Amino acid sequence: SIFDLNISNSSLKKFLLHFFGERFMKIHHVGYLVNNIDDAVADFQKLGYVVSSSLIFDEKRKIFIQFLEFNPTNTIKNEIVSGGTRIELITPAQGCELFSKRLKSLGSIPYHICYECQDFKEKILELQAEGFLLIREPQVAPAIENRQVAFMYSNSIGLIELLEIK
Numbered sequence: 001s002i003f004d005l006n007i008s009n010s011s012l013k014k015f016l017l018h019f020f021g022e023r024f025m026k027i028h029h030v031g032y033l034v035n036n037i038d039d040a041v042a043d044f045q046k047l048g049y050v051v052s053s054s055l056i057f058d059e060k061r062k063i064f065i066q067f068l069e070f071n072p073t074n075t076i077k078n079e080i081v082s083g084g085t086r087i088e089l090i091t092p093a094q095g096c097e098l099f100s101k102r103l104k105s106l107g108s109i110p111y112h113i114c115y116e117c118q119d120f121k122e123k124i125l126e127l128q129a130e131g132f133l134l135i136r137e138p139q140v141a142p143a144i145e146n147r148q149v150a151f152m153y154s155n156s157i158g159l160i161e162l163l164e165i166k
Contacts, residue, residue: 148163
């Protein structure tokens with residue numbers, strides 16, 4: 001188990017316990033910041049992903065979002081593959097300077113990992129106590145069934161998103 005690991009770095013051990021301890025958090029999706037959603041969809045389809053949502057406009061953040069999921073059928077062996085990975089493609093709309101600047105300087109990149117968590121508000125407080133920075137107060141995510149999300153940042157791992165479980 002995670003508790004039996006011989007990890008000398010206490011910060012790493014605390015981080016792992018947060019994510020794999022009693023209040024298990026599972027990965028909901030990996031967010032990719034992309035220049036063009038249609039081009040990104042085409043390339044992800046080459047890797048076996050299928051579109052799993054309509055194109056959604058998030059008015060508050062001025063971004064377009066589309067979800068993809070790994071195709072659950074292995075076409076080579078014609079078998080069902082479980083545990084498909086979900087990808088969130090994000091591209092800025094006109095007037096979204098923050099994402100536009102990132103795209104201009106970095107190009108299309110993986111942007112964040114989103115974790116679903118049971119005790120959403122408590123998890124935010126726990127991670128803040130461990131040195132994570134809450135980027136902004138939790139808000140509703142129209143692309144994810146209007147569930148609450150919070151973005152947090154760590155110098156060691158970058159940006160993560162927490163997603164409440166309803």
